[in-house]
Amino acid sequence: GYLKDHGIGMGATLLVVGVGIMGLFLFLAFLRRSTSRFAIRVKDFVKGLLDGLLSIFRMEKKWPFVLHTIFIWAAYVLMFWVIKYTVIETIPLSFGEILVAFVAGAFAMSTTNGGVGLYPIAVSASLGIFGISDVSGDAFGWIMWIAQTLMIVFFGAISFLIIPLWNRNG
Numbered sequence: 675g676y677l678k679d680h681g682i683g684m685g686a687t688l689l690v691v692g693v694g695i696m697g698l699f700l701f702l703a704f705l706r707r708s709t710s711r712f713a714i715r716v717k718d719f720v721k722g723l724l725d726g727l728l729s730i731f732r733m734e735k736k737w738p739f740v741l742h743t744i745f746i747w748a749a750y751v752l753m754f755w756v757i758k759y760t761v762i763e764t765i766p767l768s769f770g771e772i773l774v775a776f777v778a779g780a781f782a783m784s785t786t787n788g789g790v791g792l793y794p795i796a797v798s799a800s801l802g803i804f805g806i807s808d809v810s811g812d813a814f815g816w817i818m819w820i821a822q823t824l825m826i827v828f829f830g831a832i833s834f835l836i837i838p839l840w841n842r843n844g
Contacts (some may be wrong), residue, residue: 750822760814763806766803778796782795
């Protein structure tokens, strides 16, 4: 795999994962006992996330919602897979490597409105980990961002026109 190819052995990987898990448990223990403003804000944030996640189980049509959500995310990942064939240097990327770029793009998209500027940079940087040049990574990131933005604008416009007609007749 990637780590082994870059001289990072199983022992080092297990050490980093172990320290990370231990750090997480220590952080959670700190949060549980602390009364600081920071800890209270983090607890409230996590509680809000959990309430949102658990609200799925209280929905009337939970299974269509879950299936549509899975379909949307799968379509985004598939979009990465298809777009990889537009840049010659990204064609040999594996599914796992594409998934890393997808996750980087998802985080970038959530931090700025529509991922403007940051999305292509994050996707390019994540592809750079796997030896993709900056030029090819930037091209891939911008193609992805433009394709997603155009898709959202196109289908948003169609929805804007059709939904009022649908609601009037239904």
